Amino acid sequence: AQSVTQLDSHVSVSEGTPVLLRCNYSSSYSPSLFWYVQHPNKGLQLLLKYTSAATLVKGINGFEAEFKKSETSFHLTKPSAHMSDAAEYFCVVKGYQKVTFGTGTKLQVIP
Amino acid sequence: EAGVVQSPRYKIIEKKQPVAFWCNPISGHNTLYWYLQNLGQGPELLIRYENEEAVDDSQLPKDRFSAERLKGVDSTLKIQPAELGDSAVYLCASSLQQGNYNEQFFGPGTRLTVL
Numbered sequence: 001a002q003s004v005t006q007l008d009s010h011v012s013v014s015e016g017t018p019v020l021l022r023c024n025y026s027s028s029y030s031p032s033l034f035w036y037v038q039h040p041n042k043g044l045q046l047l048l049k050y051t052s053a054a055t056l057v058k059g060i061n062g063f064e065a066e067f068k069k070s071e072t073s074f075h076l077t078k079p080s081a082h083m084s085d086a087a088e089y090f091c092v093v094k095g096y097q098k099v100t101f102g103t104g105t106k107l108q109v110i111p
Numbered sequence: 112e113a114g115v116v117q118s119p120r121y122k123i124i125e126k127k128q129p130v131a132f133w134c135n136p137i138s139g140h141n142t143l144y145w146y147l148q149n150l151g152q153g154p155e156l157l158i159r160y161e162n163e164e165a166v167d168d169s170q171l172p173k174d175r176f177s178a179e180r181l182k183g184v185d186s187t188l189k190i191q192p193a194e195l196g197d198s199a200v201y202l203c204a205s206s207l208q209q210g211n212y213n214e215q216f217f218g219p220g221t222r223l224t225v226l
Contacts, residue, residue: 032212034214042219043114043115043217043219044154044204044217046216049212049214090153098167099144099156101155104152
């Protein structure tokens with residue numbers, strides 16, 4: 001069985017403050033984990049991926065995520081939010097021949 | 112290098128009409144996915160192809176949906192007849208041969224409105 005839970009449907013932060021988007025997963029296999037971003041009326045874009053090489057993964061636009069096996073978590077963070085970060089973010093788990101998307105977290109950045 | 116191409120970008124039809132979506136994946140990508148994304152939700156897999164073979168179509172409503180990937184490159188997704196509940200964004204994605212570490216590259220999607 002495989003599932004992914006994004007714990008917050010909406011997150012609101014002020015510009016320049018840290019961002020934390022939470023993701024928990026379950027998988028019967030050693031999964032790969034991904035974060036994608038979707039801006040309005042745009043396609044999904046890969047932010048970063050975990051493939052077991054390193055538990056702290058750095059992605060594009062200053063985002064990073066830490067894989068914590070003991071907590072089955074893969075939370076996405078950024079030290080300082082920018083207005084252009086406002087979008088929807090999806091956590092994805094990929095196990096043996098199966099891909100599962102979370103329900104998404106909408107990030108609002110307040111000027 | 113061109114990304115995943117989808118057409119049309121938008122489609123408005125009346126219920127009970129047929130509709131088709133087309134996808135051209137990134138060159139060299141053997142794996143092709145069709146997803147359905149409802150407003151405010153994550154994408155849900157409809158069908159996955161490895162080359163020309165549909166290897167996972169368990170979530171495809173086969174009474175009205177069909178798909179093909181002739182020659183293992185382009186793909187078409189069809190709905191006949193369309194229902195009001197089919198209004199959604201249909202996403203196509205491709206990746207290198209199926210493997211845990213290969214990320215998917217997504218097209219811009221086709222937004223379908225059924226009236």
